[in-house]
Amino acid sequence: MDCIGLIREFLKDRLGADPEAVVPGALLADLGVDSLMMLELMFEFEDHFGIKLASDLKTPGTVGELVELMDRLIAQQKS
Amino acid sequence: MNRRRVAITGLGLVSPYGGDLADFFQRLCAGESAVRHLLTDDVPRPLSMPFVSCPDFDPDAALGKPLASMMDRFAQLGMAAAFAAWDDAGLARHEEGNKRDRWGCAWGTALGGTLAYEKGYRELWQKGRERLSPLAVVLGMNNAANAHISIQLGLGGVSMSHTVACASSSIAIGEAFRRVRSGEATIMVTGGSDVPQAYGVARAWEALRVLAPGNADSAPRACRPFSADRRGLVLGEGGAALILEDWDHAIARGANIHGEIVGYGSSCDHSHLVKPDAAGQVRALRDTLDDAGLDSSDIDYVNAHGTATAEGDPVEIAALKAVFGDAAGRLAVSATKSMHGHLLGAAGAIEAIATVLALREQRLPPTAHLTELDPACAGVDHVTVARQQPLRAALSNSFAFGGSNAVLAFRAVAS
Numbered sequence: 001m002d003c004i005g006l007i008r009e010f011l012k013d014r015l016g017a018d019p020e021a022v023v024p025g026a027l028l029a030d031l032g033v034d035s036l037m038m039l040e041l042m043f044e045f046e047d048h049f050g051i052k053l054a055s056d057l058k059t060p061g062t063v064g065e066l067v068e069l070m071d072r073l074i075a076q077q078k079s
Numbered sequence: 080m081n082r083r084r085v086a087i088t089g090l091g092l093v094s095p096y097g098g099d100l101a102d103f104f105q106r107l108c109a110g111e112s113a114v115r116h117l118l119t120d121d122v123p124r125p126l127s128m129p130f131v132s133c134p135d136f137d138p139d140a141a142l143g144k145p146l147a148s149m150m151d152r153f154a155q156l157g158m159a160a161a162f163a164a165w166d167d168a169g170l171a172r173h174e175e176g177n178k179r180d181r182w183g184c185a186w187g188t189a190l191g192g193t194l195a196y197e198k199g200y201r202e203l204w205q206k207g208r209e210r211l212s213p214l215a216v217v218l219g220m221n222n223a224a225n226a227h228i229s230i231q232l233g234l235g236g237v238s239m240s241h242t243v244a245c246a247s248s249s250i251a252i253g254e255a256f257r258r259v260r261s262g263e264a265t266i267m268v269t270g271g272s273d274v275p276q277a278y279g280v281a282r283a284w285e286a287l288r289v290l291a292p293g294n295a296d297s298a299p300r301a302c303r304p305f306s307a308d309r310r311g312l313v314l315g316e317g318g319a320a321l322i323l324e325d326w327d328h329a330i331a332r333g334a335n336i337h338g339e340i341v342g343y344g345s346s347c348d349h350s351h352l353v354k355p356d357a358a359g360q361v362r363a364l365r366d367t368l369d370d371a372g373l374d375s376s377d378i379d380y381v382n383a384h385g386t387a388t389a390e391g392d393p394v395e396i397a398a399l400k401a402v403f404g405d406a407a408g409r410l411a412v413s414a415t416k417s418m419h420g421h422l423l424g425a426a427g428a429i430e431a432i433a434t435v436l437a438l439r440e441q442r443l444p445p446t447a448h449l450t451e452l453d454p455a456c457a458g459v460d461h462v463t464v465a466r467q468q469p470l471r472a473a474l475s476n477s478f479a480f481g482g483s484n485a486v487l488a489f490r491a492v493a494s
Contacts (some may be wrong), residue, residue: 016144032145039213047210 001048003070007063010044024064031063045070051077085259086329086336087489089170089322090432091163091270093156095315095419097135100167104436107444108465112299112418114313121278122205128285129293129301130276131315131420150218150227151195153188156318156425157224157272158231164268164320165232169334174233183236183264184225185255187248187271189424190280191221191240197277228268236264242424245384246345247271248319249427249477249485253343255323256487265325270428272318284314287353289388302421303448304385304414305392305456312386315420319428321435338435339490341472342371348482355391355478360398363484364474368402371488373472375403378410378488380443380473381459382434385414386421393455395478400458413462417447427477431487434475438491442467 001009004022011017015032022031033041042053051073060066094103095113106113117130138147138155141162147155161184165172195218202208217223222240229238237258241251248271255269275281284290291311293301302313329336344366348359368375384395392414400407415433422429437443442465449463472490479485 014145014148016139036149036214036217043210043212 003067022063026063049074082260083262084326085256085340086324086326087321087338087435088324088329088334089164089168091160091167092319093133093136093159095131095133107415107418110445110447114299114301114420116295116298126281129291129298129313151192153272153274154224154227158227160318160320161228161268164322168322179233180235181264182234182266184228184234184238184268185251186225187241187251187424188273189244189247190273192219192223193277194274195219224272243483244479244481245423245426246477246479246483246485247424252431256340256343259323259325265328267323270320271425273422273424274316275314275423300448302387302417304387304417304446306449307451307453309387311388313420315422317422317425319425319432336492338438338492341490342367342488344370345485353480355394357394357398360484361401363486364402367486367488377472379470380411382430382475383412383414384476384478385416396456407459410459411443411462412459413446415444430475434473435489438470438473441470
């Protein structure tokens, strides 16, 4: 599953968020993702893609920023 | 000392029967047991014991998915009970401004988020995982229930949890009562919740040899307080909440008042961890009467701690006889644990609710399954069938492992 798919599934499962509302321009805060839920989401990402996120990672604000960040990290991991 | 009267304006629970408050009390009065046989799929050996569960409780439906997913089951049960009590009190869920800055929450739980930690251990030790979700910290902490309650209801005053084994929520209610009576708090949300079905917890209780045996057929009759053939207690999960409110504040907003909480006493046996001592219980009972300004002759009913253990029941009756003297024989006593089980940290709260409803309805719930009284438990008026009678004031006892005792006193309010 790609990043946005995983984010959609996670937000539907945890927060009951409508997958159609999870679009690149959407603010994560508006979707109900607070700092704690962001930690949980990052934890799921690490698990799913077998990557380790740096502890000083800048917190993304939108779904698009999060996807971009994840794609970059996964690419780095593979190279 | 300036003492304010304290009204009980809201009651709420997650009922093991699945219904509402009225249904809960009706079933208690009918002598209907909520005890069922619990069979889990735990490894290496499933739990198989009489137990009280809340099978109809749907956390997502009761709390909404985002909130429910941030909580362990003990907090979910607590939050749902608190919402029910809050709604019952006719208070708005949300309010702008700082009016609630002196409203607080005192919550009882013996086990807190044990179930969340246990889930973590399973992940690590059974499933071979090396890491745990960051949410495990906030799911597992003992103050999770009161923290969520204060956040959801906008309570800006004290938010605290009390862990005193089986007396946890009676002590929480007593401490909340003192805050309102002293004027420190206008409203306190109080009560308790617990989930003793954690594998490690239930197994340990089993090893202590105090759990009543039973299978699918016999489980409903497994808990028989004061009975000659009693075999022990039955654990149960649940959540129960009360809204304690400054009397004048309640009157001013036209609130419905279920009853009045008038006294709280606590003591420690300081003698043994699990062997109760009548002398310590007597001190808690007398302190409560003194605190309430009541005489023993004012008390028409006692909701007993009555767990149905061999050791505990006779000691409690001995304590009541010491306090009530010659009048003990006319003192109505019942142990509703025979039906709703022992909710550990929520026991005092669910029994406080039963006591307040008894006073409000002027109707005594019975001790179920009490057909042959143990002579060692004789000397009080054991209520074995529900009955209607004038009730002025009542006590609710909670006597915990560790020797911690807590007694609450309630008074009926003329409707």
